[in-house]
Amino acid sequence: xxxxxxxxxxxxxxxxxxxxxxxxxxxxxxxxxxxxxxxxxxxxxxxxxxxxxxxxxxxxxxxxxxxxxxxxxxxxxxxxxxxxxxxxxxxxxxxxxxxxxxxxxxxxxxxxxxxxxxxxxxxxxxxxxxxxxxxxxxxxxxxxxxxxxxxxxxxxxxxxxxxxxxxxxxxxxxxxxxxxxxxxxxxxxxxxxxxxxxxxxxxxxxxxxxxxxxxxxxxxxx
Amino acid sequence: xxxxxxxxxxxxxxxxxxxxxxxxxxxxxxxxxxxxxxxxxxxxxxxxxxxxxxxxxxxxxxxxxxxxxxxxxxxxxxxxxxxxxxxxxxxxxxxxxxxxxxxxxxxxxxxxxxxxxxxxxxxxxxxxxxxxxxxxxxxxxxxxxxxxxxxxxxxxxxxxxxxxxxxxxxxxxxxxxxxxxxxxxxxxxxxxxxxxxxxxxxxxxxxxxxxxxxxxxxxxxx
DNA sequence: AGTTGTTTAAAACAAGCGTTTTAAAATATT
DNA sequence: AATATTTTAAAACGCTTGTTTTAAACAACT
Numbered sequence: 001x002x003x004x005x006x007x008x009x010x011x012x013x014x015x016x017x018x019x020x021x022x023x024x025x026x027x028x029x030x031x032x033x034x035x036x037x038x039x040x041x042x043x044x045x046x047x048x049x050x051x052x053x054x055x056x057x058x059x060x061x062x063x064x065x066x067x068x069x070x071x072x073x074x075x076x077x078x079x080x081x082x083x084x085x086x087x088x089x090x091x092x093x094x095x096x097x098x099x100x101x102x103x104x105x106x107x108x109x110x111x112x113x114x115x116x117x118x119x120x121x122x123x124x125x126x127x128x129x130x131x132x133x134x135x136x137x138x139x140x141x142x143x144x145x146x147x148x149x150x151x152x153x154x155x156x157x158x159x160x161x162x163x164x165x166x167x168x169x170x171x172x173x174x175x176x177x178x179x180x181x182x183x184x185x186x187x188x189x190x191x192x193x194x195x196x197x198x199x200x201x202x203x204x205x206x207x208x209x210x211x212x213x214x215x216x217x218x219x220x221x222x
Numbered sequence: 223x224x225x226x227x228x229x230x231x232x233x234x235x236x237x238x239x240x241x242x243x244x245x246x247x248x249x250x251x252x253x254x255x256x257x258x259x260x261x262x263x264x265x266x267x268x269x270x271x272x273x274x275x276x277x278x279x280x281x282x283x284x285x286x287x288x289x290x291x292x293x294x295x296x297x298x299x300x301x302x303x304x305x306x307x308x309x310x311x312x313x314x315x316x317x318x319x320x321x322x323x324x325x326x327x328x329x330x331x332x333x334x335x336x337x338x339x340x341x342x343x344x345x346x347x348x349x350x351x352x353x354x355x356x357x358x359x360x361x362x363x364x365x366x367x368x369x370x371x372x373x374x375x376x377x378x379x380x381x382x383x384x385x386x387x388x389x390x391x392x393x394x395x396x397x398x399x400x401x402x403x404x405x406x407x408x409x410x411x412x413x414x415x416x417x418x419x420x421x422x423x424x425x426x427x428x429x430x431x432x433x434x435x436x437x438x439x440x441x442x443x444x
Numbered sequence: 445a446g447t448t449g450t451t452t453a454a455a456a457c458a459a460g461c462g463t464t465t466t467a468a469a470a471t472a473t474t
Numbered sequence: 475a476a477t478a479t480t481t482t483a484a485a486a487c488g489c490t491t492g493t494t495t496t497a498a499a500c501a502a503c504t
Contacts, residue, residue: 008481026340029250032462042483047463049481117339118248119396127400135401156405157418160398164390165383172382174341178349179357183378196379200426207425230451254492264453269493271451 011049013039018060023107026114027057027122054121061111061122065130068108072098075137084144085202091138092166092201093194099170100187113171138162145205147212158205165197233271235261240268240282245329248336249279249344276343283333283344287352290330294320297359306366307424313360314388314423315416321392322409335393360384367427369434380427387419 017039021030032046032053039045050056077090099109112130115123142162143155169185176185185193239261243252254268254275261267272278299312321331334352337345364384365377391407398407407415 010482029340031460033460043462044464044484045482053462113339116393116396117336118251123396124400127397131397132401153405156402157415158422160390160394161387161419161422164388164394165386167390168382168386171338172386174338174345175349175353176382178346179354180378183375193379197383199429200380200383201422203429204422204426207421232452253490255490265492266454266494267452275492 008049010039010041010045014041014045014049014056015060015063018056019064019104019107022057022060022114023110026118027053027120028118032056057120058122061108061126064104064108064111065126067105068098071105072101084141087141088145088162088202089194089198091141092162092197093190095134095163095166096169096190096194096197099166100190102187109170135159135163142205145202146208150208150212154208158201158208161204162197162201165201169193169197230271232261232263232267236263236268236271236278237282237285240278241286241326241329244279244282244336245332248340249275249342250340254278279342280344283330283348286326286330286333287348289327290320293327294323306363309363310367310384310424311416311420313363314384314420315412317356317385317388318391318412318416318419321388322412324409331392357381357385364427367424368430372430372434376430380423380430383426384419384423387423391415391419 014035018030018035021035021038024030033043035056036043036045046053046056050059072094075091075094077094078087082090099113100106101109112126115126139155139159142159143150146155146158173185176183236257240252240257243257243260246252255265257278258265258267268275268278272281294316297313297316299316300309304312321335322328323331334348337348361377361381364381365372368377368380395407398405
């Protein structure tokens, strides 16, 4: 009664509509009636194909998580030969793309954002499957930049400062568009934002880095 | 029928309970039944005293906004004699206190956070009355730090980087507590966080600052 | 005291929600 | 072709929501 594993037209249509609506409204505000109407299916189809609303949500979550990961692999373009600073730049850029892109691959990012602001029972799964690996990668990069001997609490603080910036540039749309209607922070500005966040953060870590990497102090020639 | 301007016991009790519940649940998830039960009042009391749920929400919003502003004035402790750097430190600390404090003065911060993640019709009022002045103050400080001649877009980017960090340290509780159960980021860590964000951000702006304040380049003696 | 206006109380209303039931249609299987 | 299984369709159920109705209790004022 749970999974009619076979692909049917209405099942696919529901997955599509549900992805869009859950991404827009979040779990609690999205209604199965809306989803079914948009999918051109009957109200009972959701319960038949996915058991209940939760089952549909979980299926949607897993499906679009796969799509998102295929489109933007967590370590996209990161090579072991790069310096930690270059890895950070790549990480930030990839992170921004994953959360700021529009269209279907972005639905997962929006689902995640909703989970973030009002966690459902699915939140623990997402944290473990998706957020933890990403955080671990970032913290390794940050630790490498700061040099050995740095306290883990420091690594966490700096990592959170970086993630906080990225998420805010995504989250703050409702505020910024009202305060500064002429300024745009969308998918087209990803390069600019990634560059800003990277330089800002690298400089922000410089003091701590120098403290842990005591090398020859010399004048910058410029 | 709108405002029974007189203060009655049940009206005050409803304001109190509504502040708590709206802060916890947000507008849409909070129910008038819950509020009235917790206030020891009848279900019809909210419609009688405030017209409808929206009227109650608006009253709560304005009431606790006043309390929050009285407790943490936006420019708390900022004196004109201070350097911009010192003003930034004070701003960040005050901002963190306003959004991270617990108890009744913090209810407004939580209301704001809910508006942020799912804006209601009251969002525009909040942006104008509360967020815009705060942003303007921050951007003046940032502009003063970066020096004259800096592009306004740059000022906005740096200001958003700062705000983003502050909000994330407040917002990320559900994630961080799962990823790092032993690390605490609560009201008791405000000083540590304010210090971290301030130093991180001041360093992050140093390059741009030097570009706009071309002065004698000299070795840091340390 | 008696009348008027204000405040509380209980019950019911209308609308929307997720879900279930029932049966018919479509598809696959023998 | 006949039977069994899967899929769609319509209607209704039970529940919760915000709101309204009705009437009783309280307070204020001439």
